[in-house]
Amino acid sequence: MVKIAYDPTPLHHDFALLDFPDAVARLGYDQLHLTPHPDFAPFFRHPKADDELVAALKKRAADAGVSIAALLPVQRISWPGEAERQAAVRNFARVIELAAELEVPVINTEFSGRPEESEASEASFYRSMEELLPLLHREGIRLNIDPHPDDFVEDGLEAWRIIRGLNDPSVGFVYVGSHTFHYGDRATSLIPELGDRLGAVYAADTFDHVRSHGLRYITNPPGNAVRVHQHLDIGDGDVDWQELFGALRTSGFLDRDDALIVSNVFAEDERAEESARSQLRKLRELIGA
Template sequence: MVRIALDPTPYHHDHGLLDFPDIAARLGYDHLQLTPHADFGPFYRYPKADDALVAALRKRVADAGITIPALLPVQRISSPEEPQREAAVRNFSRIIRLAVELGVDTLNTEFSGRPERSEDSEAAFYRSMETLLPLAEREGVRINFDPHPDDFVEDGLEAWRIIRGLNSSSVGFVYVASHTFHSGDRAASLLPELGDRLGAVYAADTFDHHRSHGLRYISNPPGNAARVHQHLAIGDGDVDWTGLFATLGRTGFLDREDAILVSNVFAEDERADEISRFQLERLRALIDTGRAAASNEGAGADA
């Protein structure tokens, strides 16, 4: 069945890297997705982990009785600025090797280009993947991409087209619930098309910024290009969780052993323990609901 992983970002400021496995286990999680951390793989910079740190982390993971099913690196591999892109490829290549040393076979990441230069960023993405994809395929590492708000591709369907263009089963999709209203609010139609190329789903809520005729959020100056979204606890926003998990049930995602659900609430660090436990409870309930909905639909179709 699908694995539920904790995103430890709310704990980055108060705990060391090697504390994260114990934190995840203490909160009831069996899995941890390692997000950008200054001691391991910081945002946009060269990874800082050496063999000794990787070995220490592996031991802490084993001692805690959990697993790390995925790393989340963020590097500017789609930057239209060539020096940035070249550095990002070098950094990402190192992350792939670190994943192998850590015994991790999945990287969940972002395209990391620029929306105002979408054509140049797309070209940069494919250029970077000419180097990264053969390395990932050789090492048995899968790379899943999230079309993040303020990236060169934000719409989920268009992101899938870009991924599909690589023509490799080693590349997949990350569906982020808190990006629902930036990515087209198309889970019911997109997720079935992705099939087993959907590698991960991130679980946090958000408000629909399109509501109230676009005035739900007011940012100044009017018409600026800011992308506003939240990572709230499930139920605190506008995401249709019942519908999302019914779709995940129909597509078989919830029954796949290689699939990952990541709890990634960032809005309430002061209640991180409480929220993390709540998220785990809600995700387990939603999995049951989604699987039951899929089973009932199957029974109805056979009747």
């Protein structure tokens, strides 16, 4: 059956990395989705964990009864600039080593290119995958990718086409609830298309930025090339969770042992514990409905 994990980003200001497993266990979760952290694998930089830290983290997780379900690195693997792309590949290769040392079977990530240079970014993505896929295959690690807002591809269907173009079943899709409207609000058609290549779902809510004739959000000056979304508690935005989980249920995702749902609320740090417990309760209800 699908696993539920916690994204510990709200804990960064109050807990050290090695305290995450205990904190997550106290919140009621037994799965941890390890996102960028300055002591482990920061955004866009080379990972900072050594063998000693990895061993300590592995022991703390085991002692807490918490599994590290996946790592989430964010590196510029689709960057149109070659120097940045090469650095990202080196950094990502080290993340793969860390995942193997931690015995983590999944890496979830983003394309991390630029929308204003989409063609060059797509070419960079495929070039990076030529280097990284052999490393992933060697370690038996699955890779799932999210087309994040402000990436070179944001539409969910087009992102799936790019992933499918790799012709590699070990690479799948991350469906992020709070990116629903940037994907094209197409859960009921996209999720069946993904089939068993849907590897992870992130559960956080957001408002539909295209409602009210595009005036749901107002930025000044008008026409700014910005992407706006939130990571709210389930039910606090416009995502149709019954529709989304209906599609997940019909597709068989909720019955798969290798499927992962991640609570990743970032907008409620001042009530992080209450939010985490509420998210877990709501997710269990949605799964069991």
